[in-house]
Amino acid sequence: MADRVHPSAKPNGNATNIAAGAGVNPKAAAKPRQFPPPAAKNQMYNPNRIPYRPTPTAYHRHNRRRCTCRRCFCFCCFWSLLLICTVLLLAAIAGAGFYFLFRPKPPAFSVSSLKIIQFKLTTTSDDTTHLTVKLNLTLSTKNPNKKLIYNYDPISLTVNSNSVLLANGLFTGFSSGPNNITIIHSTLSMASQVLDADSISSLKSDLRRKNGLPMKILLDTMVLAKMDKLKSKEVGIRVTCDGIHGRIPTGKTPAVASTTNAKCKADLRMKILKWTF
Numbered sequence: 001m002a003d004r005v006h007p008s009a010k011p012n013g014n015a016t017n018i019a020a021g022a023g024v025n026p027k028a029a030a031k032p033r034q035f036p037p038p039a040a041k042n043q044m045y046n047p048n049r050i051p052y053r054p055t056p057t058a059y060h061r062h063n064r065r066r067c068t069c070r071r072c073f074c075f076c077c078f079w080s081l082l083l084i085c086t087v088l089l090l091a092a093i094a095g096a097g098f099y100f101l102f103r104p105k106p107p108a109f110s111v112s113s114l115k116i117i118q119f120k121l122t123t124t125s126d127d128t129t130h131l132t133v134k135l136n137l138t139l140s141t142k143n144p145n146k147k148l149i150y151n152y153d154p155i156s157l158t159v160n161s162n163s164v165l166l167a168n169g170l171f172t173g174f175s176s177g178p179n180n181i182t183i184i185h186s187t188l189s190m191a192s193q194v195l196d197a198d199s200i201s202s203l204k205s206d207l208r209r210k211n212g213l214p215m216k217i218l219l220d221t222m223v224l225a226k227m228d229k230l231k232s233k234e235v236g237i238r239v240t241c242d243g244i245h246g247r248i249p250t251g252k253t254p255a256v257a258s259t260t261n262a263k264c265k266a267d268l269r270m271k272i273l274k275w276t277f
Contacts, residue, residue, distance in 0.1 A: 104225070105144045107176065109239045109264040111217065112138040112183070114257040119248040121195075121203070129200050130192040133167045135159060136254070137217070139184040139241075143176040150176040153222040153234070157186055160216045161206060164199045166190060173221075212247040215257065216240065220269070236269030 118134040137157065143150050155171040169188035176182050195203070206213050219239035225232040241264040246257030 103145075104148055106266050107150055107223075108142045108144060109219070109241065109266060110140050110142075111241050111244065111259045111262040111264065112140050114138070114215070114217075114244060114246065114259055116246050116249050116255040116257060119255075121200070129195045131164075131166075131190065131195050131203075132192055133159075133188075133190045135167050135188045137169075137184075137186050137188055139186075139217075139219075140181055141176060141184065142181045143178060146178050147227050148178060149226045151224040151226060152176065155184070155219050155221040157188055158218040158220075159188055160218065161213050162202055164195070164203055165193070166215065207248065211245040211258070213245065215244045215246060216242050217244065217264075237266055238269050239264055239266045241265075 113136075115136040116133075117136060118132060120132045121129060122132070123129045137159075151173070152175070153173045155173070157169045157171060159166045159168070167188035167190040169186045171184055171186045174182055203213070217240070219237075219241075221237055222234045223237050224234045241262055243261040243263050244257050244259055247255050249255040
């Protein structure tokens with residue numbers, strides 16, 4: 001009995017494809033589909049965008065040089081400020097240590113006596129008024145320190161009455177040791193000083209007062225502090241003595257001014273360039 005060939009129950013895929021695509025090359029059908037290449041990123045987002053160009057080497061060198069100079073300048077400023085602050089800090093520490101160790105005190109001044117030897121107002125034929133004054137002044141200065149020595153330059157003395165200059169003088173320099181009291185005797189004078197109308201009226205009104213003529217004594221000098229081998233720089237000092245009143249003498253007897261309420265105050269005079277404080 002002859003064998004029969006039965007067709008498969010499942011359709012043949014290859015046969016179907018071949019039948020459907022009759023006349024098509026099988027190699028071309030098996031080849032995968034080709035897609036176009038993706039567009040460039042800059043063209044995808046902004047086609048008109050200018051492409052990036054690297055910076056030239058010379059520009060990099062210029063920037064690097066400028067950054068280096070700026071860095072050096074900043075370092076120099078930083079170290080300079082640090083050095084100045086360190087020096088100031090050390091000076092402050094040394095000054096504080098010196099102060100707490102030796103306790104320096106300023107010199108003290110007081111007025112012992114003031115005698116008015118001559119006080120004359122004269123008016124000449126040309127209607128000018130002249131003032132002639134002669135005074136004897138006695139001051140005392142004390143150094144209250146135990147180890148410091150004060151060296152004084154020549155002292156300039158001036159006596160004023162309000163804004164009117166009465167007399168002036170000069171006292172030689174001296175040295176004041178620790179816990180030492182120095183007496184200053186000086187003669188102050190002013191001969192034939194021409195006064196204006198305001199000064200004349202001020203003097204005449206003050207002479208009518210019950211207490212007499214108000215007077216102020218000014219002392220200007222330079223002082224240097226010394227201790228063993230240590231020396232300070234010379235510093236200007238001004239001493240102002242106020243609260244003195246006196247009357248003009250009668251005859252040849254000098255008039256003694258009242259110095260009971262006299263008080264003296266010493267201030268440092270620091271000169272910076274052209275200004276004195």
